[in-house]
Amino acid sequence: MPIQPILRYPHPVLKKLCNRVDQIDTLIHTLVADLVDTMVAGPGSVGVAAPQIGVTLRVCVVDVSKNRFGKEHNHGLLLMVNPEIIARSGSATMREGCMSIPDYTGDVERSTEITLRFTEPDGAERQIETRGFEAVAIQHEMDHLDGVLFLDRVVSIKTGLFRRKNY
Amino acid sequence: MTAEQEITHYAVSVVGKDRPGIVAAITEGLFRLGGNIADSSCTMLAGEFAMILIVSLKKASGERGLLEELTPVCDRIGMSLGVRTLSGDEIIRQEPDGEICMISVYGADQPGIVYRVTRELATRSINITDLNTKLIGSEAEPVYVLMLEVALPEGETAEGVEAMLAALKAELKVEIGVRIITPVVF
Incomplete structure (x- = not known):
């Protein structure tokens, strides 16, 4: 069951606070594989968080390397268990959309540089610094782990009337 | 002249x-x-x-x-x-004195969302400066999105507005968020 359907709001799981992963076992490995398969299958998708496929655990994947905004600066495929932002700076507004809320986009303000700590599926602790589009994508996916949708962060009323463009 | x-x-x-x-x-x-x-x-x-x-x-x-x-x-x-x-x-340009707030309301579509929310705002003299609504979601599960830009009267806070809308949020079972978007002028 690799590619999972993306849950759409108002599915209640999307507003849930997700639980920390205590132990990385085969279930987590399967979950990470499913997230990657689901992300790759989504047209233009640059990330998927566990609650988007119905799992309330703090796991998400991001890969902006194939995206036109992310090509220049990225860390490739990031598999993140219990990700935490330990430092952030800067702020910029970008129009965002979300596979869980189709047909709507809005301007969201995000930190432009973040320092991130997470556990990889093999158990290794990793710390990275990133910026720009990759930083935005990570913040968007991490919001899902707190039950926060981009609609909760829209700062401008000039919301998108047209179908969102894929990232 | x-x-x-x-x-x-x-x-x-x-x-x-x-x-x-x-x-x-x-x-x-x-x-x-x-x-x-x-x-x-x-x-x-x-x-x-x-x-x-x-x-x-x-x-x-x-x-x-x-x-x-x-x-x-x-x-x-x-x-x-x-x-x-x-x-x-x-035609005199009216610049609001208080904070500018973004209020987002979204949830299952139902009659009266716009009315119920804006009635609460009106009773507290909160002026709507911009508003848009959109019906999204599927036919089986229609979702209503209401975005409001409002000017708060002197002394009113985002937390105050959020608290004021809490009962309505529970009753309508919608998400309501309030955040300050007053532009910073350097």
């Missing part, structure tokens, strides 16, 4: 089925009259295109001049037209 040279402001609204060339057709008419577009907001709602313009014009042309110029244009492109002359004190 003679009355002939005085500048008067008009509120012009144009609504009709969307197609390319509406703005060009209307603004050509205004250009011919020597009118200025002071403020405007034009947008597509479903398949309709809606224009609201505050137009300044030498009094000599007047409301009748505007109607004479724009009526045939609107008839030709199938739009409805409304013109209203503004009195002098209506």
